[in-house]
Structures are given as C-alpha cells and as structure tokens.
Amino acid sequence: MAVLKPLLLALLLVTAACGGLDLAVPEPGELSPTAINLQDTQQMELLGSPEPANIVWQRSVAGFTVLGQTAAPDPTELAIMETALSHLPDALPNRVRYIVRAVDATALVSGNPFAAAQGPDIYVFETSFSRKLSPAFSLRRALIHEIVHVEQFAELDPYHVTNLLTGSESQVLLTKSLIVRDSTEETGWSEAGGVWTLRGSASNEYGATGPTEDMAEAVAKVFGGEADQLPAGHLKAVESWLGTSVSRLARGAPWVPQDAEEVELQSDLHDQETVARLAGANQYDAISFSLSPTSPDIAVLADLVTSGLRRNGLTGSLNRADDPAIARYAGEFLGPDGTTIWTEIRDFRDAPGFTGGPDVPVLIYIIIWR
C-alpha cells in the first residue's frame, strides 16, 4: 500500500526548460499558491500522475471509471469490485480519478501490495482479489485506505504544489498534506529534520511506518468496525477530519473487539446451511478473528459482541446453539443499509468434538451484501 513518488517530475521540468521556455522562477515566498486541480491532466502529469498507460479496456463500475491493463476484464473481479465500490462509506470523501486494474505491482511499488494510490488514481492488482473467503470486504478495506491517500494528495499544501510545479521541489510528499498535518496534531506524530517520529501508539504496525499510512489505517479501521483497537488521539483525528462521530462512522460495520486478531481461515467454519439460506443469490464474505485465550466465558462474550454490534446500529441477537462438538453462539444481525451480518462465536477452549484447534474463541462474521 505504498504511495508512489514521482521521480520523473524533475526530469519533466528540465525537458520543458530545454524546450525554450524562459522560466523565471520566483522565490516560493513570493508566489500566490496554486490550487491543486485533479481534473487538470497537464498539472497531474507535472505532479507525477500522468494518464495511466497500456490500458486495454474500460468499464464503469458503481460510478467509478475502471481501466484495465489485463487482456480482458475478469467477470469475478468485476463482481467483487462492484460489491466493494458500491458499499464504500458515504462519509468518506472521494475524488478518485481512475481505478486501474494493473498487471504488474512491481512496476509501481516494491513488495506485493494489496493496492496502491498514485496521485488521484488507485491501482489494484491480482493480489487485491486474492482473499478466498472475504474478497469484497478486504478489497473495500484496501480501497478505503487508498482513498485516504487520494484525499491526502488532493489536500496537499498549495505552497508545496506551487514548489513542485515550478521545480523548486521535486518530490510529492503526502506529509505536506493539510489533512495529514491536522491529524498529526491529535495522533502524536512530529517532524524534525525531515524525520517523523511518533509519541505514543500507532493505529497498527503498518500505521507505525509514518503519519500518512497511520492516518489511512486509522480511517480504514474505523469504517471496518475496529475503532476499539485505536488510540484515543487517532479516533479524535478521524472524527475531526470527517466531521462526525466514530459511532456514526462505524454504523453498519461488524464490531471487532480490542484484543481480536484477524485470521485468514483456509475453509469456512460457519454454519453453511443457514448462511446459504440467508444469502440466497447474494454475495457474502467471511471474516474471522481469534480472541485472547483469557477471554471471558462464551456467554459473556456473546453479550459483549451483541452490544458491540448494536452500538454499530445493527439489530439482532445471539443464541446458544445445541452443538455437542463445540460451545457455540450464533445469530443474525441486520444493518441499517439492509446488509445482514450472520455472527458466530466458536469457543475452541470448550470443543470436545475438535482436536488440534486454535484453543481460543473465534469470532466469525458473514457479511451478506445487499
């Protein structure tokens, strides 16, 4: 989920100067700052985001322009994108120019990212669709993270934009985004000599790599129902950026306990018959969390999960299942937008029918998209 730096920028400006343009570059302090304009193709190119290259196909998906570098759009991928894009939170601003289904992540970023933002564009790769049991939910989460980067770019300090356009700075720095600067006031990041350090905790391990990632992860966690895992300052930063309370932002989200860790299961663990009946022809995603081995008794856990889901605006309840193999609670919750979350807690600390299990309670949410 790295953000790309337009290394070509300096080169482009040199080329322009060689073309005979007599550019008198004023001191940055003398300039009236230039507003960034995501619709200005030429300006975007100068800021390191040219129109995406090698595009083979184009589709409109849930109101987004999706460009493809693959030979043809894959119907399964399009269906996952449609679900993820049509369930983005209303409260999240969104100025994405293109979503690009790119063929090669390594041409853009190092490692094997889920998705990447470059200026106003978001690149998705084969890995973006790789979660077997939760393809739409995990793509939605990745897109929320990248949309935050697009907003950081769209809110770059106009003086930084001016310096980039005039060549007195050569690298787009999202840390020079006004919304990132605002968030660091709450989250405890500070800069000295170009190095950012954090006083206190980050939103998670990836967030600890810098203030732009920390902000993107905090927002993704709030919308993913993981607000209880965030430090208070991060919650305040998200609320003040989006202008509304975390409890409103988390409406409809599953509730993720503070000590929960997402686990990627190899196969479905839930009550498949019931889920098939509830889902009908709708797509669904399964997300699972392991809880602490010192979690309270499953009946107490069931109460905690129920009240967490109700705080997020879902209605429903959990009931103890009559299952001699494992202590289990299950129930259906209905979200404000009609999305159903089938919820199960399976306590492997009390599972005479299982051997070699994880020995912790597992919380499973099946999100049935409407």
Ligand SMILES: [Zn+2]
């Ligand atoms: Zn990122």
